[in-house]
Amino acid sequence: MAEAADIAVVSFDRFINGSDTDRQAVAKEVYDAFSSVGWIYISDHGIPQSRVDEVFGLAKSFFDLSLQQKLAWRLKDAEVNQGYTADGDEANGGIDHKECYEHRRFANPLCPSSNELPGFKETLDDFYGQCLILALNVLKCLAMAMDLGDNFFDNITRRADPQLRLIHYPSIERKILEQEGHARIIPHTDFGLCTLLFQDDVGGLEVDPFHTGDFKPAIPKRGTVLINIADLLQRLTNDRCRSTIHRVVSPSVAGDILPARYSIPFFIHPDPDVLIDPIVKDEGEVKRYEAVNAGEWRIWNTKKNYTTLKEGVAAA
Numbered sequence: 001m002a003e004a005a006d007i008a009v010v011s012f013d014r015f016i017n018g019s020d021t022d023r024q025a026v027a028k029e030v031y032d033a034f035s036s037v038g039w040i041y042i043s044d045h046g047i048p049q050s051r052v053d054e055v056f057g058l059a060k061s062f063f064d065l066s067l068q069q070k071l072a073w074r075l076k077d078a079e080v081n082q083g084y085t086a087d088g089d090e091a092n093g094g095i096d097h098k099e100c101y102e103h104r105r106f107a108n109p110l111c112p113s114s115n116e117l118p119g120f121k122e123t124l125d126d127f128y129g130q131c132l133i134l135a136l137n138v139l140k141c142l143a144m145a146m147d148l149g150d151n152f153f154d155n156i157t158r159r160a161d162p163q164l165r166l167i168h169y170p171s172i173e174r175k176i177l178e179q180e181g182h183a184r185i186i187p188h189t190d191f192g193l194c195t196l197l198f199q200d201d202v203g204g205l206e207v208d209p210f211h212t213g214d215f216k217p218a219i220p221k222r223g224t225v226l227i228n229i230a231d232l233l234q235r236l237t238n239d240r241c242r243s244t245i246h247r248v249v250s251p252s253v254a255g256d257i258l259p260a261r262y263s264i265p266f267f268i269h270p271d272p273d274v275l276i277d278p279i280v281k282d283e284g285e286v287k288r289y290e291a292v293n294a295g296e297w298r299i300w301n302t303k304k305n306y307t308t309l310k311e312g313v314a315a316a
Contacts, residue, residue, distance in 0.1 A: 002252075005207045005216035008033045009224065013044035015137060023144070030138060031145035031241075034229050037209040038242035041224040042138065047130045049223055052198050052264075055127050055166075058120050059262050062101055062112065063168040073110040075102060078302040081163060083110030087170065090306050094186035097172055098248075103128060103164040128164045131196055131266040135162070138194065138227060139268070142241065148279070153193075156270045162192075163269070169204075169248065169261040177250050177258065184248035184261065187215075190230035191301040192269040197226045202261040203251040209244045218246070232270065232297065235289040238278040270294040 010029045014022040033040035062070070067086065075083035085100045103111065103124045112120050139153035169184045176182060184204055199205065199220040206215035207228075218226060234243040250258055270276065272295025278287040 009041040027141035027144040030141035038244040059166040187247040196266040198264040
């Protein structure tokens with residue numbers, strides 16, 4: 001097995017329950033990780049492992065439904081970006097072998113009802129709230145470390161509509177994934193502010209922190225959430241924080257048939273009307289990016305990723 005990526009593990013209990021000195025120390029550790037490799041494992045984050053396990057169980061129940069039933073909730077609109085995407089619906093320069101369900105903050109019309117899948121919506125709504133609190137606390141660490149004011153990110157996420165995604169990578173022949181251009185997820189960067197990721201124990205996530213082509217495993221660590229910087233936050237911090245390439249490939253298991261894998265990312269985006277303009281703090285520092293509207297940026301990237309939406313095909 002390849003050497004694992006050098007990603008720090010930081011206990012977040014000291015930020016949630018500690019003194020001001022503890023909080024400042026954790027904020028520096030978070031900033032140091034995000035400004036070097038762009039990734040961090042957070043432990044003691046306040047979301048019970050039992051709840052995480054419950055959501056993984058619900059994900060399996062959802063994806064075990066027939067394709068015909070899942071297609072009744074198929075994602076139709078890049079701006080709404082909520083609902084089910086089948087294997088092959090999403091592609092951005094390659095072929096990904098996965099299916100997904102997207103859950104949002106304010107409205108989820110393409111969500112199974114309690115009659116169709118008992119407990120699904122209620123549990124995801126609650127888990128979503130827990131993820132949002134954690135994500136905003138992690139962003140607060142960056143604001144503190146960069147002397148932006150503790151509430152900097154709170155002020156640009158008041159109407160934010162992050163995206164909770166359930167992902168199922170079906171069991172597949174290894175030789176299919178190892179074809180050129182095929183992967184469970186092709187190499188990419190995320191395009192929002194940051195992403196929380198809960199993994200099962202199958203593995204296959206790899207990161208390339210320095211964009212050299214040297215991908216290293218980001219191994220599952222039970223009880224932690226893996227968090228990475230995304231493109232908008234790299235732009236906003238004028239490259240102080242690093243949005244780095246990652247992919248999901250064949251896990252390090254024996255045999256020709258790869259096991260199914262499940263993961264749960266939570267993508268944080270700012271309010272849609274926010275202007276993301278690089279923060280310049282040092283004398284003589286040059287802005288490395290043009291300002292962009294957060295809402296337009298999100299819709300453009302989402303449309304780019306979905307084959308059905310790019311082609312103008314109604315997903316029915």
